[in-house]
Amino acid sequence: MPRTYSKAENRTYVLYTIPTLLLYGLLFIFPLILGVYYSMTDWNGISQAQNFIGLENYRNLFSDKRVVNSLVFSFKYAVSLVLIVNFLAIALGLMMDSKIKFQNTFRSLYFFPAIISLVVVGLVFDQIFYHVFPRFGEFFDIEIFKTNMLGNRDTVFWAVLFVSIWRETAVPTVLILAGLQTVPVEYIEAAVLDGASYVTRLRKIIFPFLVPVLSMNLVLTVKSGIMVFDVIKAMTGGGPGMTTESIGILIYKKGFQEYQFGMASSLSFLLLAIIAVISFVQIYALKKKEVGQL
Amino acid sequence: MRTQNSLYRIAIYAVLITGVLIILFPLYITLITSLKTPQESARSFFALPGTLYLDNFASVVTKAHYFTYFLNSIIVTVVSLTCEMIVVPLFAYAVSRNSNKKYYRIIYLLTIFGIFVPFQAVMLPTIKLLSRTNLLSITGLILMYVTYTFKKGAFLFVGFLQSVPRELEESAYMDGCTITQSYRRIVFPLLQPMIATMIVIDGLWIWNDFLLPLLVLNKNSMQWTLQLFQFQFKNQYSFDFNLAFASFLLSMLPMIILYIFMQRFIISGITRGAVKG
Missing domain, CATH: 1.20.5 (Single alpha-helices involved in coiled-coils or other helix-helix interfaces)
Structure with a gap:
């Protein structure tokens, strides 16, 4: 049983919490409350005039075409990102974990995209889509590469998604690889002796040990998919038209450029609700940890 | 077979x-x-260059104030991380040693709650607030980073400190140490592995971040960070893509060099942080 602290000691402890709490209160809690208020006004973000209109903005959210469009885009984007990135991460992780040479070199190279700033990744690929791929297209006579894919409504989704995949596969792959190290070698050896096929070993031994890592990767990619901002801002700015307008981009545009501060605030809270639901699912999923624990 | x-x-x-x-x-x-x-x-776009032509780099460095932005990024990252490592472990220490008291339980819960709120959801009112208090500057940006690294940092540090036995501190107390002394001499040194992990995760985030600099520093072109400069450079030099690529390379270079020398450290830091968070 730890001792009880003296008055002076208690004061020291309280003092220790003050600097962070001050920052947290002023720059996080206060703006959050402010945001709730703004979301119930018709403020444009600049003028003196602002009227309290209750839940009007929230009611209007789903009748706003651009809001619905951004929700559909972000969900479609997140689902595609989750499926492709996690498939790649599992496949690459398993391949790197098999008995191959240069395992560490591969790991370092595959992790590399994670250290490059998302916005720079976007800017580099923006130039590549503009200048490089069309030359590819001309040379090999591939129709879809011939024009800038970012300027075409039919291809822009996949072009932007490709860039996100390029950047976001790195961390999940390395995490899968780390997770695979928790699978006891004896289990695998015993299964091999019993004549279990590779697929059976995957299903019965390896995947159960990967459950914590997999659920982590899932949440990681869902969140970065729903909140995609940097690459889109760097490459398309939401266009052409509103084809790549994600929730984050729309909040930014409505709030800072289109004088719909109140409306954008209510959209912010919708985003918050979506992320909160995902986070709770994460906690629930992680509680059901199976055999493997890192 | x-x-x-x-x-x-x-x-x-x-x-x-x-x-x-x-x-x-x-x-x-x-x-x-x-x-x-x-x-x-x-x-030819794909062929290797015939000669070593370095004028693009020279232009970026001299005409575009590359070093100013590089220095801004260094200042923002280093000062934010230093402040974080001073104030966040102190908070976590106080909370982990008083977890039976109401005050600490409430503030800890409040902090955990913040983890679920992404910055995008509160960016509008936060930026309005910063603009009204004249904090749309590097100072304001650093304060934002300390606030946002605090949320997850507190969670990780408290978790770590709860597993550190108190016996050492108790015996230090017997020898006449105050709370502050035993924190500095006993607890803080024990935190080193955790601090290293946090420096990797948060350092990578702060250095590479674009959204916050875009919102906080946009109007203040001498205070831009490297990432924001890249974005603005795109609009200024869109006609000269050789120059644009030179600036991309210069902005990636610091991280690439760091990665070449510290890849194991960086990878294991990210892995540990992700697993715990």
Whole structure:
């Protein structure tokens, strides 16, 4: 049983919490409350005039075409990102974990995209889509590469998604690889002796040990998919038209450029609700940890 | 059986190497384009440069104030991390040693709650607040980073400190140490592995972040960070892509150099942080 602290000691402890709490209160809690208020006004973000209109903005959210469009885009984007990135991460992780040479070199190279700033990744690929791929297209006579894919409504989704995949596969792959190290070698050896096929070993031994890592990767990619901002801002700015307008981009545009501060605030809270639901699912999923624990 | 096995292996190498090529492709394009003149690029985009042409880099460094932005990024990252490592462990220490008291339980819960709120959801009112308090500057940006690294940092540090036995502190108390002394001499040194992990995770985030600098520093062009400069540079020099690629390379270079020397440290830091968070 730890001792009880003296008055002076208690004061020291309280003092220790003050600097962070001050920052947290002023720059996080206060703006959050402010945001709730703004979301119930018709403020444009600049003028003196602002009227309290209750839940009007929230009611209007789903009748706003651009809001619905951004929700559909972000969900479609997140689902595609989750499926492709996690498939790649599992496949690459398993391949790197098999008995191959240069395992560490591969790991370092595959992790590399994670250290490059998302916005720079976007800017580099923006130039590549503009200048490089069309030359590819001309040379090999591939129709879809011939024009800038970012300027075409039919291809822009996949072009932007490709860039996100390029950047976001790195961390999940390395995490899968780390997770695979928790699978006891004896289990695998015993299964091999019993004549279990590779697929059976995957299903019965390896995947159960990967459950914590997999659920982590899932949440990681869902969140970065729903909140995609940097690459889109760097490459398309939401266009052409509103084809790549994600929730984050729309909040930014409505709030800072289109004088719909109140409306954008209510959209912010919708985003918050979506992320909160995902986070709770994460906690629930992680509680059901199976055999493997890192 | 043998031949089937080696066939598998060849297939694995083929897939892995294809992946590596896809990863390195943009880097290759960036490197060769930044070393070419526009005429050379026009002739062939993919060929290696004929001569070592360094004027693009010279332009970025001299005309575009590269070093100013580089220095701004260094200041923002280093000062934010230093402040974080001073105030966040102190908070976590106080909370972990008083977890039976109401005050600490409430403030800790409040902090955990913040983890679920992404910055995008509160960016509008936060920026309005910063603008009204004249904090749309590097100072304001650093305060934002300390606030946002605090949320997850507190969670990780408290978790870590709860597993550190108190006996050492108790015996230090017997020897006449105050709370502050035992924190500085006993607890803080024990935190080193955790601090290293946090420096990797938060350092990578702060250095590479774009959204916060865009919102906080946009109107203040001498205070731009490297990432924001990149974005603005795109609009200024869209006609000269050799110059653009040279600036991309210069902004990636600090991280690439750091990664070459510390890859194990960086990878294990990210892995540990992700697993715990």
